[in-house]
Amino acid sequence: GAVVSQHPSWVICKSGTSVKIECRSLDFQATTMFWYRQFPKQSLMLMATSNEGSKATYEQGVEKDKFLINHASLTLSTLTVTSAHPEDSSFYICSPSVKGNYGYTFGSGTRLTVV
């Protein structure tokens, strides 16, 4: 159980373009989605939390207009990095969770490189 599919696994884009990352929970319904960012050789830092059908809650320092999160269904959440810049290059990881339970399963991650 608790199978998570995250795509793409890696993406290279030009500065100024937008990139969409998808996270699907394949065998359970995720009422909550956590999105994390990880810089090289660093720990995972929470970017935002979204509940299905509601607006995402962003952590301090994370621009909500730059990192658009959509959690329109219980099995799919997307993170769109808008007007990407080289400093947005990072490893992005999703973690779906069922409300009231622990979000202990993570996606395989997306390596974003902005050139």
Added chain:
Amino acid sequence: GENVEQHPSTLSVQEGDSAVIKCTYSDSASNYFPWYKQELGKGPQLIIDIRSNVGEKKDQRIAVTLNKTAKHFSLHITETQPEDSAVYFCAASKPGNQFYFGTGTSLTVIP
């Protein structure tokens, strides 16, 4: 909020030896403590977890201990193998809440 500290940041052991990684947390309300193994370019994978009503849990070569009073928990890997080489993260959480991760330990098992 919760603050999780993890030590050491790097650890090298000879194959067959044991490895121990320690974490401390600050929020006494945290009650779930997972350990993750992350290989290069991949997402974290849960290897073992412990809840606050248990003091120790073991799964083959991997064990985790929890001291609620002192607010620290540890990962123990025995009979280490080269494939155990990876970055290990501890985390602390409460139900439905985000995970607060430690800073990671890069484990190298030398053949």
